[in-house]
Amino acid sequence: MSTPLAVGPVIPNFGGGGSQGLTCVQQNRLFCPSWVSSNWSNVLWPALRQHIVLTVIAVGIGFAISLALAVLATRARWLERPVVAVAGILFTIPSLALFELLTPIKGLGLSVTTAEVALVSYTLLILFRNISTGLREVPADVREAAEGVGMTSGQILWRVELPLALPAIVAGLRTATVTVIALATVAAVVCNEGLGAPIFAAIQEDVFKTELIAAGLLAIGLAILADVLLVGLQRVLTPWARARSV
Amino acid sequence: MTEDTAQREGPSAFAPAATLELRSVTKRYPGQRVPAISDLSFHVPAGEVCVLVGPSGSGKTTAMRLINRMIPLTSGDILLGGRSVLDRRPDELRREIGYVIQQIGLFPHLTIADNIGTVPRLLGWERRRIARRVDELLELVGLGDGEIRDRYPAQLSGGQRQRVGVARALAADPPLMLMDEPFGAIDPINRVRLQDEFLRLQAQVRRTVVFVTHDIDEAIKMGDRIAILREGGVLAQYASPEEILTSPADDFVAQFVGVDRALKRLALTRLSDLELVAANGVPANGRRVPLRTNVHDALSLILAAGGAPLTVVDGDGQVAGLVTLDLVAGLLGPGGQIAVRPAADVVAEEGV
Numbered sequence: 392m393s394t395p396l397a398v399g400p401v402i403p404n405f406g407g408g409g410s411q412g413l414t415c416v417q418q419n420r421l422f423c424p425s426w427v428s429s430n431w432s433n434v435l436w437p438a439l440r441q442h443i444v445l446t447v448i449a450v451g452i453g454f455a456i457s458l459a460l461a462v463l464a465t466r467a468r469w470l471e472r473p474v475v476a477v478a479g480i481l482f483t484i485p486s487l488a489l490f491e492l493l494t495p496i497k498g499l500g501l502s503v504t505t506a507e508v509a510l511v512s513y514t515l516l517i518l519f520r521n522i523s524t525g526l527r528e529v530p531a532d533v534r535e536a537a538e539g540v541g542m543t544s545g546q547i548l549w550r551v552e553l554p555l556a557l558p559a560i561v562a563g564l565r566t567a568t569v570t571v572i573a574l575a576t577v578a579a580v581v582c583n584e585g586l587g588a589p590i591f592a593a594i595q596e597d598v599f600k601t602e603l604i605a606a607g608l609l610a611i612g613l614a615i616l617a618d619v620l621l622v623g624l625q626r627v628l629t630p631w632a633r634a635r636s637v
Numbered sequence: 638m639t640e641d642t643a644q645r646e647g648p649s650a651f652a653p654a655a656t657l658e659l660r661s662v663t664k665r666y667p668g669q670r671v672p673a674i675s676d677l678s679f680h681v682p683a684g685e686v687c688v689l690v691g692p693s694g695s696g697k698t699t700a701m702r703l704i705n706r707m708i709p710l711t712s713g714d715i716l717l718g719g720r721s722v723l724d725r726r727p728d729e730l731r732r733e734i735g736y737v738i739q740q741i742g743l744f745p746h747l748t749i750a751d752n753i754g755t756v757p758r759l760l761g762w763e764r765r766r767i768a769r770r771v772d773e774l775l776e777l778v779g780l781g782d783g784e785i786r787d788r789y790p791a792q793l794s795g796g797q798r799q800r801v802g803v804a805r806a807l808a809a810d811p812p813l814m815l816m817d818e819p820f821g822a823i824d825p826i827n828r829v830r831l832q833d834e835f836l837r838l839q840a841q842v843r844r845t846v847v848f849v850t851h852d853i854d855e856a857i858k859m860g861d862r863i864a865i866l867r868e869g870g871v872l873a874q875y876a877s878p879e880e881i882l883t884s885p886a887d888d889f890v891a892q893f894v895g896v897d898r899a900l901k902r903l904a905l906t907r908l909s910d911l912e913l914v915a916a917n918g919v920p921a922n923g924r925r926v927p928l929r930t931n932v933h934d935a936l937s938l939i940l941a942a943g944g945a946p947l948t949v950v951d952g953d954g955q956v957a958g959l960v961t962l963d964l965v966a967g968l969l970g971p972g973g974q975i976a977v978r979p980a981a982d983v984v985a986e987e988g989v
């Protein structure tokens with residue numbers, strides 16, 4: 392609700408004299424690099440920064456909730472079905488509808504909190520499924536050995552189960568992160584933050600498309616970068632997964 | 638010099654080996670009519686290998702897992718070093734008991750060094766002491782070429798993994814080792830090698846060991862004592878391998894041990910234990926065998942040579958005497974040096 396959005400409508404040029412003296416913006420071309428550079432620091436960069444913050448908070452909270460539920464579900468098997476059912480329902484609600492459904496709720500309204508609640512709810516199914524699959528697939532003999540050498544159940548979780556579930560967990564984080572980066576553009580309808588803000592502004596205001604394309608490209612670039620970083624993180628954290636043969 | 642770092646320093650150092658005593662141990666699973674273990678009692682002196690053997694369903698693995706409290710007892714008591722395991726916290730108890738399973742269960746995400754150092758780390762040993770202990774253990778199990786330390790389990794052969802499993806169990810010099818079919822998944826050639834290595838290792842470290850197998854030959858080879866269990870976890874006989882082969886307690890044991898138990902007994906005796914026939918004048922078939930050969934193998938060689946005697950030589954290559962078919966037959970017959978009781982023989986035949 393804070394940052395000023397894109398520059399105002401295109402000013403018609405009444406100076407006459409053909410198109411050679413007109414700027415890219417005045418000609419209303421599809422994409423104007425000059426607009427991008429002149430609006431980088433006041434429009435695009437703040438939007439990108441907000442987008443990153445929206446994503447990190449949503450994935451972070453979603454991960455914490457999913458991890459806790461998945462660990463609980465390994466101890467209490469019956470939990471798995473209801474969690475998957477609820478997370479599945481949340482996941483299938485169309486994003487625009489969910490934002491609109493949350494807005495009337497007292498204490499939420501048009502705010503970043505509303506956006507985060509919706510974004511977190513989309514990560515739950517993906518993250519919970521991946522984390523619990525990863526934990527479940529820890530080989531029975533490894534778990535038995537861990538118990539047999541005298542690890543407590545907490546030590547088994549932190550030293551054996553979670554490290555071995557890491558590839559599945561990171562796979563879930565990648566999907567969840569990319570999903571949230573995409574959905575966070577829609578979140579602008581309730582909080583007017585992130586890369587969705589310039590996109591909505593462009594849709595509403597005029598036929599000028601540069602800010603829409605620039606913000607869209609930034610979202611795609613951000614998604615790819617996040618994915619690459621997570622793959623790198625996984626490679627660093629699981630050296631054993633690559634050590635297959637001598 | 639290698640195997641005493643664990644005992645020498647620190648408050649967490651363990652006693653060398655402990656006695657193990659099972660007192661009327663019973664395990665009944667809810668909803669099952671027949672108990673898995675019924676009133677099982679036996680005593681294992683410190684530093685001896687006790688083999689639990691029996692057909693499937695005899696509860697041998699269950700009995701073993703009751704000892705380190707992986708399975709809760711229904712009734713009875715188990716004393717380790719005179720102290721009830723029920724008085725201990727299960728995780729602390731298990732850190733004092735080496736645990737080797739057939740599937741080995743090495744941690745795939747840890748290097749070999751970190752796998753072996755698992756229990757010392759849980760006990761809070763200092764890093765350098767752990768590193769030193771790991772090197773000693775790798776040496777002890779024959780993997781001491783220094784290359785294997787930083788590898789991951791997936792990069793090792795089955796036999797190497799099993800050795801690492803044993804090293805991990807020995808890491809904190811536990812007073813008791815539990816081994817559940819430790820060589821069951823290894824091919825026959827490497828299996829014999831690992832058995833021999835373990836016996837050599839055991840002679841060096843002298844742990845109290847409970848060893849589970851379904852293979853009576855392995856039981857005879859590995860055990861100082863054998864506990865034969867039958868269906869429902871009932872103890873059929875608890876005795877030394879010699880005694881079980883000489884005088885099986887009943888039909889079940891006789892059948893389980895096999896009608897060839899006379900031959901199995903021969904495998905327990907070496908030529909060096911016999912009074913050999915003097916070599917003068919008796920024609921030998923030219924085949925020479927060392928004194929450490931067991932009588933079972935010697936008999937096989939005699940039969941292969943059409944019954945001709947073998948020449949036995951000592952460590953210096955000097956002829957020690959001859960072993961003949963008559964000599965071997967005399968050993969097993971009534972009044973022989975390793976005689977099998979006739980009554981038990983009848984039982985064995987009826988049992989087939």
